[in-house]
Amino acid sequence: MSAFEPVIRVTGTGVAVCGDDIDTDRIIPARFLKCVTFDELGEGLFYDERFAPDGTLKGHPLDRPACAGASVLVTGANFGCGSSREHAPQSLVRAGFRAVVAGSFAEIFFGNATNIGLACVRLAPDDLADLTARVQADPTLPVTVDLEAMRVEAGDRGYAAAMPDSARTALITGTYDPLAELLEGLPQVRATALALGHEVPS
Amino acid sequence: MPEPRSLLDKVWDAHAVRTLRSGQTQLFIDTHLVHEVTSPQAFGMLRDLGLKVLMPERTFATVDHIVPTHTRVEPFEDPMAAEMIAHLRRNVAEHGIAFFDVGSGRQGIVHMVGPELGLTQPGTTIACGDSHTSTHGAFGAIAFGIGTTQVRDVLATQTLALSKPKLRRIEVNGTLGPGVYAKDVILHIIRTLGVKGGVGYAYEYAGDVFDRMTMEERMTVCNMSIEGGARFGYVQPDATTVAYLRGRPYAPQGADWDAAVERWLAFRSDPGCRYDDVVEIRAEDVPPTVTWGINPGQAVAIDECVPRPEDVPPGERQAVEEALAHMQLEGGQPIAGTPVDVAFLGSCTNARLSDFVAVAEVLAGRRVHPRVKAIAVPGSEHVKSECERLGIDRVLKAAGFEWRAAGCSMCLAMNPDKLVGDQLCASSSNRNFKGRQGSPTGRTVLMSPVMVAAAAVTGVVTDAREVFGVGREVVA
Numbered sequence: 285m286s287a288f289e290p291v292i293r294v295t296g297t298g299v300a301v302c303g304d305d306i307d308t309d310r311i312i313p314a315r316f317l318k319c320v321t322f323d324e325l326g327e328g329l330f331y332d333e334r335f336a337p338d339g340t341l342k343g344h345p346l347d348r349p350a351c352a353g354a355s356v357l358v359t360g361a362n363f364g365c366g367s368s369r370e371h372a373p374q375s376l377v378r379a380g381f382r383a384v385v386a387g388s389f390a391e392i393f394f395g396n397a398t399n400i401g402l403a404c405v406r407l408a409p410d411d412l413a414d415l416t417a418r419v420q421a422d423p424t425l426p427v428t429v430d431l432e433a434m435r436v437e438a439g440d441r442g443y444a445a446a447m448p449d450s451a452r453t454a455l456i457t458g459t460y461d462p463l464a465e466l467l468e469g470l471p472q473v474r475a476t477a478l479a480l481g482h483e484v485p486s
Numbered sequence: 487m488p489e490p491r492s493l494l495d496k497v498w499d500a501h502a503v504r505t506l507r508s509g510q511t512q513l514f515i516d517t518h519l520v521h522e523v524t525s526p527q528a529f530g531m532l533r534d535l536g537l538k539v540l541m542p543e544r545t546f547a548t549v550d551h552i553v554p555t556h557t558r559v560e561p562f563e564d565p566m567a568a569e570m571i572a573h574l575r576r577n578v579a580e581h582g583i584a585f586f587d588v589g590s591g592r593q594g595i596v597h598m599v600g601p602e603l604g605l606t607q608p609g610t611t612i613a614c615g616d617s618h619t620s621t622h623g624a625f626g627a628i629a630f631g632i633g634t635t636q637v638r639d640v641l642a643t644q645t646l647a648l649s650k651p652k653l654r655r656i657e658v659n660g661t662l663g664p665g666v667y668a669k670d671v672i673l674h675i676i677r678t679l680g681v682k683g684g685v686g687y688a689y690e691y692a693g694d695v696f697d698r699m700t701m702e703e704r705m706t707v708c709n710m711s712i713e714g715g716a717r718f719g720y721v722q723p724d725a726t727t728v729a730y731l732r733g734r735p736y737a738p739q740g741a742d743w744d745a746a747v748e749r750w751l752a753f754r755s756d757p758g759c760r761y762d763d764v765v766e767i768r769a770e771d772v773p774p775t776v777t778w779g780i781n782p783g784q785a786v787a788i789d790e791c792v793p794r795p796e797d798v799p800p801g802e803r804q805a806v807e808e809a810l811a812h813m814q815l816e817g818g819q820p821i822a823g824t825p826v827d828v829a830f831l832g833s834c835t836n837a838r839l840s841d842f843v844a845v846a847e848v849l850a851g852r853r854v855h856p857r858v859k860a861i862a863v864p865g866s867e868h869v870k871s872e873c874e875r876l877g878i879d880r881v882l883k884a885a886g887f888e889w890r891a892a893g894c895s896m897c898l899a900m901n902p903d904k905l906v907g908d909q910l911c912a913s914s915s916n917r918n919f920k921g922r923q924g925s926p927t928g929r930t931v932l933m934s935p936v937m938v939a940a941a942a943v944t945g946v947v948t949d950a951r952e953v954f955g956v957g958r959e960v961v962a
Binding site for chain 2: 302303304305307309310313314315317318319320321322332337361362365366367368369370371373388389390391392395396399400448449450451453454459461462463465466467469470472473475476477479480482483484485
């Protein structure tokens with residue numbers, strides 16, 4: 285089992301994709317789910333928001349030249365609602381994002397994202413509005429998501445961030461992929477299965 | 487006296503293997519359902535790690551998302567669809583997993599197949615790489631959607647790392663009006679509590695409205711729990727649940743049956759158990775409900791007008807403007823009368839036998855409006871053959887609906903069934919997100935199957951009670 289790099293601090297530039305309830309169909313349209321690996325998913329990120337049907341750019345924030353290389357996505361509440369497709373956080377990671385700062389997250393998206401090491405933190409509404417405005421005004425502004433301090437720093441401004449303890453601990457200690465620990469529990473898994481009345485091959 | 491416990495408490499406790507270092511629970515999954523779209527990478531990861539499927543007899547697979555519904559002749563036109571299905575066939579064969587393939591008589595949308603076969607049982611935990619796994623909560627199961635990395639976790643360990651949610655009891659009491667269906671109940675709940683209202687919660691649906699519902703109606707409600715933000719929702723198992731399961735292929739048989747029933751009913755929430763929140767809704771307040779916007783919470787009664795941006799709190803104004811622009815609606819206009827291009831009867835929300843029976847009753851002797859393309863997609867091969875045995879397919883076809891083979895179809899448009907351009911679809915499915923039905927500019931109006939039938943016949947979003955005289959005395 286390979287060890288995973290701890291995710292303690294993410295520093296980079298930010299890009300704001302505004303709006304609440306941004307669903308996973310919008311993050312990665314279903315046609316991009318026709319794949320048997322996740323490798324190419326970065327190209328489908330927010331595709332229909334970014335490209336008109338004729339392939340021309342619609343002027344999405346992700347396509348502002350000044351936002352190229354951004355690694356912190358700043359967005360609204362209930363980010364990632366809808367489908368359970370892990371392709372959504374996979375496409376963010378493959379497009380270079382290492383952290384998402386939002387008003388809140390839909391539950392399945394949050395689990396899928398943190399399981400692959402994408403840091404997802406919440407900000408209070410006023411702080412989120414302030415960060416959004418600053419990132420929009422200056423796409424070169426360095427943004428740091430600090431999971432140890434539970435803060436988001438943007439230039440000379442800082443905000444208190446929030447995240448469930450379990451996910452925070454897992455990211456900081458590099459144990460966000462739960463498989464190794466789940467496998468350690470196999471003797472107890474068999475015991476639970478037996479107690480539930482299942483036949484368990486030895 | 488032991489502390490009274492909810493069904494959630496009981497199922498969680500019985501399946502908790504241990505507490506993980508993160509504080510999450512390692513939770514045993516009784517039944518794992520797999521389909522072709524979210525599983526290939528999981529099997530690939532397993533292979534890369536040199537792991538095998540721990541309990542292959544606890545995983546069941548079918549094809550639904552990508553499978554075409556207009557033809558069953560292989561090779562399928564879409565080479566990527568063919569490849570994904572080939573991957574699944576190879577993976578289930580390699581790992582010894584039961585597979586309900588096209589033509590087996592058991593293929594269908596994974597959330598229809600589980601209940602039909604009796605795989606979905608009270609007091610169990612069920613996971614699947616699909617958010618509408620919440621459907622199985624209708625049986626008093628804890629059933630939820632997972633990502634692909636978690637599909638790998640279940641395959642390798644039959645467990646997941648999870649945090650227990652809070653519990654909200656949603657009580658609906660009273661009598662639903664004529665022409666008001668289970669779909670309206672859940673759309674009304676989501677409209678009332680919002681699309682993020684359920685985040686962090688499980689929903690326990692209770693009250694005499696749910697007590698009287700059939701299993702198929704309960705499935706429609708639980709299916710859309712996730713649209714309200716709740717990862718899962720459930721109805722307590724009762725005599726209706728037990729009667730539904732009796733005799734199903736995977737239900738316990740013979741001497742095991744009585745013991746199973748006793749065990750299932752013991753999972754019911756104890757009187758006086760603790761809820762983190764309780765919401766009460768009067769059945770009489772639930773209207774036939776349709777969506778007007780781009781999430782399932784943006785809904786109105788069929789006789790209401792869509793909101794104007796200036797009527798909503800400032801924080802919501804932008805969302806309303808965005809939704810109105812996408813839907814090409816003016817704030818303040820009645821939703822009724824909106825022209826419809828496509829009528830879609832299908833999806834894991836509303837493609838069961840009872841849905842098609844209800845639609846056939848109102849469609850007999852009527853014709854689909856010339857402007858409307860109407861398709862009916864049974865959720866499973868079983869539903870398809872039952873409809874054909876009862877002559878329901880003939881009624882639908884005579885009315886002008888295309889009668890298709892089983893699959894997810896235009897609910898998420900991963901197969902050839904898609905909206906074109908800015909077509910507006912009256913849809914019995916569960917999501918009206920931008921682009922959901924296959925065209926980035928396509929528009930979706932969610933509603934009950936009978937309302938879809940009314941839209942198909944009139945060519946506009948309309949009140950089925952008026953079109954069909956639903957609820958009035960009908961001379962047989």
